[in-house]
Structures are given as C-alpha cells and as structure tokens.
Amino acid sequence: MTPLRTKATPTAMTIPTPEAPCATPDAPVFTPGLLQLIWLASPALPVGGFSYSEVLEAAVEWAGVATETVASDWIADQLQLTQARGDLAVLAQAIAAARAGDGARLQALDAWVRQTRESAELRLQTEQMGRSLADWLRGLHPDRAALLAGWQPSYPVAFAVSTAHTHASVADICAAFAFGWAENMVASAIKSVPLGQSAGQRILARLAAAIPAAVAQAMALGDEDRQALSPMLAILSARHETQYSRLFRS
Template identity: 65%
Template structure:
C-alpha cells in the first residue's frame, strides 16, 4: 500500500518518549566551543587546495560503492521505524542529524582525526589505543559487529592497493580492526588534511544513513536528496567539533540509540543488519 494511503487509514499513537537518539540542544551545533563542544575553536585560516589525486581518493573512500558493506546497516534507524517514531521525511532527517552531532561528532569522528595523525606519525601504540576505545564503547552487539566487519572489509580492499598492509596492521591491530581506524589509515596515505579526511568519513556515513532511511521508512529519492543536502550543511560543524576533541573529551553515550539497536537484534521483519 502506498505510504500516503497507509498514513490516511492508520491511527498512530504518539510515543511518550522522543524516538530520536537524544534531543539535540542548540549549543550542540555550536562551532565556537562556547556550548558543550570539545575544546576551543581552532585555526580559521582557509585550507590549502587538495591535490586532484588525493581528492579523488577521498571521494573513492566515501563512496557507497566501496565494497565494505556500509549499505547493509541502519544503526538502529530501522528499529525506530518499526517502533513508530520515525514515520516520514522530517523525523528521519532529524534522527540522522541528531545522530551526526550527538554520536558521530563526539566519538567516531574524533577517533578518525586522531588516528590519521597517529598513522602518519607511525605511532602504533596510539593507533592501538584508539582502536581499543572504539571496541570498548560500542553499546550493542550489532554496533560492534558493524565496526569490525566494515573494518575488516576495508583492510581487504586496501590490500589491493598497498603492498605493506600486512606490515602496517599485523603487529598493531591483529584481527579486530575497527572501521574508523581502518578509514584513518587509508586517509593517511593521501595528501589530504585531517579535516578533509573527516569530511569524507562523515559524508560517506551520511549517504549510507540516508539510503537506509529511503528504504526503511520508506521515502522517495527526492526526499533522500533533501535529507542529504541538510546533512551536507551540518557536517562541517560536526567535523570542527571533532577536531577540537581531546582524548578525555571523546564520548559514546547515546542510550536511546543503543536501546533501538538492541531491539533490532530481535526485530522480526528487517532489511538491515543493524
């Protein structure tokens, strides 16, 4: 049955708890460090132009066509749809934007930024600590499965392009490489800045999440593009916050998102692995 018809004939009971991962406060999007952001504002000088080869490599890394399985995860969004809280474009867009600022900008993006620098410095101990942090802060079995599976798949893809992959990963991370740390390795092999690497990571995530919303709500392609356009405007602020985060400012605390992920593990009808 078409979405419009279904909505017209269904009585929907509003949930008593906001279905989004958390409620986003105005200062959570502040880029000047005055709210709850990490650290203080950084250098505002315009970045140097990115060499064409490095730009194309980042686009490649962020592409949904990369064979790492990102398209197969909704990160709890599908459970939000099943529960009844995410029932249209507006709520799906708010859900993903909140997740960008409350989860990605405070956890995975700071790890990507710090791991790019660590890979370039050859600091194996630092890389290992960052990888351990990701493993230890995943709040559900599905979230842990996702980061490990995508990390392994990215390493396998990198083997086709770099001869020293076994040496780089062997003694440092063994088998449990996480996706943010593996992505940081790939970005560190380009001439891209840390900021550009984080932008690519965030946009690749945004494309996958938008695709998950289009399929699970469901939504039309035009709605998906509007959502992606909104995220493209909000990603730079999320990246700036991530670049300011120190080790003791990283966090992974999104309890409602974790609840949705746990519910999804036993959800009867589903399209996605998370």
C-alpha cells in the same frame, strides 16, 4: 546546390602522449588526495556499509521515525551525538597516529571504538567494515597496511590508515568519512521509512551543511572529551537484533 559535405582537408588534432599530456593553460588543479577520498567514501567500496542502517530500521518501528522531518532530525542528531563526539574524533586522532607510524596509539584508539559499541550488532558492524577495508587495503596497497600487521582495526581506524598516505587534510578526510556515512544513512531511510528520492536528497543536503561544523567539533576533542553516550540508540539496537522483519544487519 551546395553539397552537404565537401571533401575536407584533414584537420590538425593533438593526440596526448606521455611526453605531452592534455595540458592547457586552464587545466584543472585537483586538491591533493581528492580522488582517493572520493574513492574511499564511495558506497561502491566493498566494505558492506549498505547492509547497515545503524538502528534507523528499529527507530522506524519503535521510535516514530515515520516522516521525512522526523527521519531528518534523527539522522542529524546521530551526526552530532555519535559521529562528531565519537567516531570522527577518533578518526582525526588516528590519522595523525598513522602518519606518525604510531601503531600503539592506533590500537588504543581502536580499543576505545569497540568499548563504545553498546550492542553486539553495532560492535560487529564496526569490526566487519574495518576488517573489510583493511583487507581491501592489504590487497591493493600492502605497503600501506604495514601498521595493521597482526590485528584487525575497527572501521574508523581502518579508514584513517587507508587515507593517511594521501596529502589530504585531516578535515577533508573526516568530511569524506562523514559524507559517506550520511549517504548510507539516507539510503537506509529511503528504504525503511520509506521515503522518495527527493526527500532523501533534502535530508542529504541538510547533513552536508552540518558536516563541516561536526568535523570542526570532532577535531577539537581530546582523549578525555570523546564520548558516545546515546542510550536510545543502544536500546533500539538491542531490540533490532530480534526485530521480526528487517532489511539491515544493524
């Protein structure tokens, strides 16, 4: 009978060392900054994004956002109206300012972000998330936070400073920011509407397909072209501040 196992001769095994890392002819080559962008766009980053629905919760109660289709349309519209025309455009310009070491320009862009927040809760959101991300950067990479000495940035500006040291393109950084925002909005919709996980993935697929065009639009905008006019968002945000029962801070 053939034995199940014979006494084996030890096989050769290559153990990676600092001098000889796991390098093979077909080893993957990563896009510069890719892992940093994944890290910064992750919902696990301790900036508190999960606690905000950006008015979606109020839209469920007062604007008829009660189905997957309507929720998908609502979030897709928000991508175009507030992200592509406002925050993403600021982010693109702030990355250039951070890489140039232009603190005055960063503060001017930051002031614009705050002025576009038409309710107290939306302003507090960008301030809290920006402060948390800046604190994270100061704790992990204090040298990279030098541009933030003496002031606290809004979230888009903090994200720009946090990614400026990478070799990632402006387009990739903006896409990572937008996808992180989209993931958070979908998670909010799943809880608020409510929706199933599969519905959430369908909405996220739609947003992912729309993000490249939104980023291209944002990068083409100058200072005089940025805007964040979204009256219904502002009205519902003001109502959300006193909503009887809610899960989210905004």
